[in-house]
Amino acid sequence: MLRTRTSLSTWSQERSMKWLVLLGLVASSECIVKIPLTRVQIMRKTHSEKKMLNNFLKEHAYSLYQTSSPDSNITTHPLRNIKDMFYMGNITIGTPPQEFQVAFDTGSSDLWVPSYFCISPTCYSHVMFRHLESSTFQLITKTFKTEYGSGKMQGVLGRDTVRIGDLVSIDQLFGLSLEQSGFEELPFDGVLGLSYPNMSFIGGIPIFDNLKKQGAISEYVFAFYLSKSKPEGSVVMFGGVDKSYYQGTLNWVPLIQARTWCVHMDRISMEGQTVACYGGCEALMDTGASLIQGPGNLVNNTLRLIGATPQGSKHYVSCSAVNTLPSINFTINGINYPLPAQAYTIKDSSGNCYIGIRGNRVSTSTETWILGDVFLRQYFSVFDRGNDRIGLAQAV
Structure with missing residues (x-):
């Protein structure tokens, strides 16, 4: 288990780091799971726009519920649209589950969220994973660094139960940021990568591969529908295609x-x-x-x-x-x-x-x-x- 910030800093100094530079931040069969995505826009660093964003988040609270048709195995999450540019959806990590909003990214392969031990100011404006509150968390004494087009971060690895709607990935390897920058104005907490395993820089099996390996999905596919002008309707679906x-x-x-x-x-x-x-x-x-x-x-x-x-x-x-x-x-x-x-x-x-x-x-x-x-x-x-x-x- 994680104990102190000092011990984590020591690991960071002792381990060698890898860098990944990404150019962007950077589905009709059974068992189709559709996860709602939220469209967001990068906010400029102005007091008025930050206030607008905070008011929007209060007025459009993220209500968590699931719906499914009696003659279908499709599971759908609700959507929250903030603005125009990025799409994000909710996942949970740990036991009991802690909820995070992440960018579903086909340009990368790793899952990471902020850690409770993160020392960067940007972490305090996002949800941070509290490892001591999860009975299924395991610490992996390995560190990593990642750089995106919009920011960079470094952290430590862990394993825990990750849920995307009704889909459950047990013993999933993921990253916990200890320092990060460039994400201050972005509403999502972390990133969930959906690319191939060879693109992983934390060295584990990506969550989509684990879902297939553990039998959570029947078809080895996922799909995206991104809404154009309305604030709701975007989804990412796993295990099949909704025509x-x-x-x-x-x-x-x-x-x-x-x-x-x-x-x-x-x-x-x-x-x-x-x-x-x-x-x-x-x-x-x-x-x-x-x-x-x-x-x-x-x-x-x-x-x-x-x-x-x-x-x-x-x-x-x-x-x-x-x-x-x-x-x-x-x-x-x-x-x-x-x-x-x-x-x-x-x-x-x-x-x-x-x-x-x-x-x-x-x-x-x-x-x-x-x-x-x-x-x-x-x-x-x-x-x-x-x-x-x-x-x-x-x-x-």
Whole structure:
């Protein structure tokens, strides 16, 4: 068991650390479990917006209940929508269960939440795991470090019972942060990774793999539906696909390798002209990334063609002109996935509209794009571990 902060600090000094840099913060059969997601927006560091967020949280209390249809094994959690950018849902850890809200992230593989021993101020504004209150907790004397696009953290490992709705993962390895930064303005407490085991930097079996191994789910798939304009309705479902969340055909795309949720993309075009991904590139389907991200020079060229004006780190357009802007077509496995301007423009807290596409500074040998929530709101996505493929269909 954890005893003192001093002992944890000693472990941190004695152990070697690993670093993971992620580009984003960074389902009809039996036993389908749907977990509600909450859409949130990064809040600026202003007193007025912090007050707005606190008032919103009070007015939209997270009521915990479950519903299931008599002729279905689908379990659904309630949703709480805060703003626009990130999606999160609740889980519990420990015995008795302690509740946390986490970002369900296909760009990483590890689960972590803040520890009661965390010394960073940001931890005090989030729910912290109290290990002494859990009769099933086991300490693992190993430390780790992780860095995301929006922040970094370091912590110690533990094992405990983790619940996602009715799904239970026993003896699940997870991280407990001791220090963290960059998460001050983010309402979620931690991250639940849904990528492949090789992406784990804490060295354990990811929770989705454990759920399948322990027989909690029958099909080796999970899926996301991310709401576009209403404050409720987003879900992540485990063990099958609920067809009511999409229309038309579910198109399957094989993964480049059974290591990450990355597929081959043919091209990116506007009005019949290729604007990026000339000759093909890679596309990572990342629910933990709010925006679409790509190589800086190609993104800047696309933004110029749209007519966006740079202001700080964002590119703005007139909100009144959104309906006149061209769609951006993402061609994947020979099929076009058009993204209308209404989908790739976002209204900020001041009522101005910016483009939800951002250039990154990461240099890779292969042109890589991250298709985050801006894309995944438009297209229902199925992540099939059993067949190493992703299914995409028009979201309802």
